[in-house]
Amino acid sequence: MSPLSSTNPPPWEVLNLLAHHLDPKSLAIASCASKSWLISFSSDQIWQPICTTHYPSLSNLKLTHLSIPYHRIYAVAYSATKRRQKPPSRPRLFLHDLIFAIDLRTKNNVPLLTIAKPVNELCADANGVFKFDVNVDDCEGLEMVELSEEVKIAWNVVLKGWGGAFTMMDCEGKLSFIPGAEGWFSEELPSPRCCSSDVASGIVADMKLGICSRRGNGGKVRVEKVSVGMLSIVNWRYVNVDDGLRYLQHFLLPND
DSSP: OOSSOTTSOOOHHHHHHHHTTSOHHHHHHHTTSOHHHHHHHTOHHHHHHHHHHHOHHHHTHHHHOTTSOHHHHHHHHHHHHHHHHSOOOOOSOOGGGEEEEEEEEETTOOEEEEEEEEGGGSEEOTTSBSEEEEEOTTOSSOOOBOTTOEEEEEEEEEETTTTEEEEEEEEEEEOOSOTTTOEEEOSOOOOOTTSOTTSOOOEEEEEEEEEEEOTTSTTOEEEEEEEEEEEETTTTEEOBHHHHHHHHHHHHSTTO
């Protein structure tokens, strides 16, 4: 009978030769076969070149922490890479949960526009970004104002049922722009509550007005449409809807 019978495991030299032809996943599976295979397939001689190739920076930990085996370093680095590549979870907040409350008035507190509408009733951007148009034609009693009028601007997002509210914008400005061409940006919005206040959110709120003028009104204009959105200051593009909802849920939902 051959010395390598089914009752005798292959010598470690054979396992060592085999190990150099296996990928990291196969090595991990093989090491679960038995205690002797675990010892053979977990040796630093096998895992050092694998670690150095895939994660050279973390491999340097071995220089100061001699007791950490290379297979453990690889496992930690691999898990970190997978977590980084994992897509974010779906938001727990939905558009139909939200109400946009928008208020525009003169510095003398004369209301120019007051709106409180469910977000799912607004006109969403076709590109799937967090940008919404509010048609104000159905709003009664809209005032006519001078283009140079100083105004107060406020935009709040309210959770239906008054479970929470978050201020997106609260500022002052002038109606001194070309109709439909410009608007206002908020200051950078606060970081989510899970982060320190020193960590920037990288997000600002945006509001634009569409205005119209009519003859015989002495150069006065009237608000016709409002557009609101959420932009990233990294690339000055609107964030997508899911990212916007994920941001808002930190402030509107409990225990988030």
